[in-house]
Amino acid sequence: MRILSSLFTVAIMLVVSYPVGPHPSTLFAVLCCLLAGVFIHVYVHELGHLCAALLVRFRVIEVSIRAGRNRSGVRIAGVKVRLGLFGRVDQVRVVTPPDGRAVPARWIAFSFAGPASNLALAAATYLVFHGHAERLLSDDPALAHSYLVAAIAPGAMLGLANLIPFRVRDGQPSDGGWIFAWIFRPGRSRAQVTRRIRLTDGVSTPTDLDELRARVDAGGPDAILASGALLAQSIRARQLAVDADRLLVVARNPSTDPNLASLIASAIAETRAIELMNDTIRFRQWDFDQARVKPIVEVAELGYARDPERAEARMSLALARVLSKRPAEARDLLIRLNTTTVDSRVQVQALAARAIAELQLGDLAQARRVVNSAGRIDPKVGLLPLARTLVERAEQRAAASAGGTPSAPEPRTDVATSGTATESTA
Structure with missing residues (x-):
């Protein structure tokens, strides 16, 4: 997905620079405009999810935008905040409220808010700067048109791409995948979210320890969450010494969320x-x-x-x-x-x-x-x-x-x- 996005960005750069010719200075200017747009729209995308989460009363536990996997971040009002420029982690992690009312509608609104924010900003950029760009560069309207397209393209690309149902690199659905699932498979989606929240909160009964150990050993999308639940249950059952080595393997894995890795290592130490x-x-x-x-x-x-x-x-x-x-x-x-x-x-x-x-x-x-x-x-x-x-x-x-x-x-x-x-x- 990352390679396809890069190729698509290069294609857009060539298309928008074609009317004024592939001059190096033009290509550089268009590339800078595209990169700035990408950074802005990634932040706008996650902030859209964050605003939607607050509106539908989800409990936000983490906001990560362009953050590195090993970046610790800071805590603000109980929310883990990790911000960066060149990282690979972009997510707003939430927990549904205990009342459970209108869960499909809430999740659809939460999932749609990110792409909608990108498309709305792209449309607003076009409406505001459509006439101004040509006036500012009246001597070169083709260049003005290229800048305008370069400013709009990242938002349109990010918004539309995220509405396509597919699975991202960690095995979880895209925003479009979640929307599709909640509309056509609400029961299955509810079960998946419930399982992940159950693993996250570590509320499995002590009899599920063997199941949690098997999930940790098997890997996959739920392995990290199962590690958090196993940590909680091992402590409650006074069996942390039994599971310490298994959990330390997870904590030492560079791909493990720093928040969970720190929690595991600290508890064992x-x-x-x-x-x-x-x-x-x-x-x-x-x-x-x-x-x-x-x-x-x-x-x-x-x-x-x-x-x-x-x-x-x-x-x-x-x-x-x-x-x-x-x-x-x-x-x-x-x-x-x-x-x-x-x-x-x-x-x-x-x-x-x-x-x-x-x-x-x-x-x-x-x-x-x-x-x-x-x-x-x-x-x-x-x-x-x-x-x-x-x-x-x-x-x-x-x-x-x-x-x-x-x-x-x-x-x-x-x-x-x-x-x-x-x-x-x-």
Whole structure:
């Protein structure tokens, strides 16, 4: 499809430049006009989908326009935004509302909005500049005509091409394919969307774990979504250790969405880091087995590299830095973490990790303040019981060395557990 589009663009360039002759300067000017039109219309196409999604009340989870596959992007009001110029990812990802009313009509409107935006802009360009172009280039009306056609052609090409029913490179239907399916096969289309949303949200029952593993191993259009569901279900069933290697293959794949790759790697790194901490600190030791630390660091760095702004990625990398005896770096990662946009579990885990880093740095008072802050959010989440135990042990040692009596109770034997929330990747 990309090769055909390129050939079609060259053909348009030759056609619109023919009236004025194939002079190099003319060809260059027409090519610049065409390229500018292509970039503009790609953005207009996706923005048309975005506006339609908001109008029909779909929940938007990602907007990617000309973005590279490894581009992390930013989060705006809970929406992943990735913008670029020369990337290959163009999509507006949505989830249908739970009421399910008029779903076919909503999907048809959402699918049609992109091509319609291109055709509308192309028509508006013609109506506005049809007379002005010849007046601006009155001494060369043929050149004016060529510029006008070059400005209109990308929108017409993109709009009409997307209305043709076909499958794009990731195996999903084009806009025209979705429109055709929703009009003539609404039941099948509803089932396909429902399956993808079910996989995205990870709401499959625990008995479907083998099915999800088979989908991940088989590859295909649903493999990435199945990976997100498998991650969620493995955590709920406490079987992440069983599926970790299978999921890491997906996370390391360059074609995997950076959002999902970061989520998978961060969850696995967090789980393994907490397991190692429990195995070591329960025996009142701080000397972590560096042979076990090294693979944890590698996975945590993978999650951070795929999405540096993800809170879970920063938190898991901070835990890896604590295990590597680099607490200053761990604290810096967590201090710069914006916890206002994440759920309470991630907030508590991040604060608990920071408390442990503060202990390694010798700042007992700050560690106690951080633990207290985390306890006010949720006193029993994940890493917090272990962090609280470590702070109490340090306070007892400090009181004993000062000649006082320990004010804290006997150290608990609480063992931290991990659980990473997943987000929609539909």
